[in-house]
Amino acid sequence: MTKIKICGMRRVDDILYVNTYHPDYAGFILSEGFKRTVSINTFYDLELLLNKEIKRVGVFVNEPIENILKSFAQKLDVIQLHGEENAEYIDKLRENCDCEIWKAVRAKYADDIAKADALPVHKLLIDSFSAGSYGGTGKRVNLDIFSQVNISKPFFLAGGLNEDNICSAMEKVQPYGVDFSSSVETDGFKDKNKIKRIVETIRNNTERRI
Numbered sequence: 001m002t003k004i005k006i007c008g009m010r011r012v013d014d015i016l017y018v019n020t021y022h023p024d025y026a027g028f029i030l031s032e033g034f035k036r037t038v039s040i041n042t043f044y045d046l047e048l049l050l051n052k053e054i055k056r057v058g059v060f061v062n063e064p065i066e067n068i069l070k071s072f073a074q075k076l077d078v079i080q081l082h083g084e085e086n087a088e089y090i091d092k093l094r095e096n097c098d099c100e101i102w103k104a105v106r107a108k109y110a111d112d113i114a115k116a117d118a119l120p121v122h123k124l125l126i127d128s129f130s131a132g133s134y135g136g137t138g139k140r141v142n143l144d145i146f147s148q149v150n151i152s153k154p155f156f157l158a159g160g161l162n163e164d165n166i167c168s169a170m171e172k173v174q175p176y177g178v179d180f181s182s183s184v185e186t187d188g189f190k191d192k193n194k195i196k197r198i199v200e201t202i203r204n205n206t207e208r209r210i
Helices: 012-021 040-049 065-075 087-096 110-117 143-148 166-173 192-209
Strands: 003-007 025-029 055-060 078-081 100-107 123-128 155-157 177-180
Touching: 003 055, 003 192, 012 040, 012 192, 025 040, 040 065, 055 065, 065 078, 065 087, 078 087, 087 100, 100 110, 110 123, 110 143, 143 166, 155 166, 166 177, 166 192
Parallel strands: 003 025, 003 177, 025 055, 055 078, 078 100, 100 123, 123 155, 155 177
Antiparallel strands: none
């Protein structure tokens, strides 16, 4: 069954929506300075409301390791890294917490994916390349580059996915999971009906393939 992640939880309503339709993962942007960033106190409040069966993903961009370990790691199942974090940084995180570590890669070329795949992480999140942005742009990833690289790790596919293109994208690259943020929003906020439709679309498609 293809895993589903809904990223950018910001409001109580967002938590209620995912509790209702039950994706596998819910993501919180925990580094400062981004459109969907939540404060530490908001994260603590929202995390308490989230169904315990939905895994909690903290998204960080070049965040000091000490901040992650002190304030967030004990509340998370997954630490998702979106910056220029290297193998040394990742090894230190793994030595000091029990979270899964994912590395997001903004894939412009196949070699971008290959370099991320070589890092000591548990999974990858492969997103579209956009100059000056660390993700969440809604821009579609170029699926053709996947045929040019052998990926050894399970990976999530992200970037411009929606209910109209997700089934063909899954068929083409066979991801472990898929990630959504802006495509399940209306006017910049999570939309209950869009979350419902995307979850149903993916699960119905996966069941047919099984």
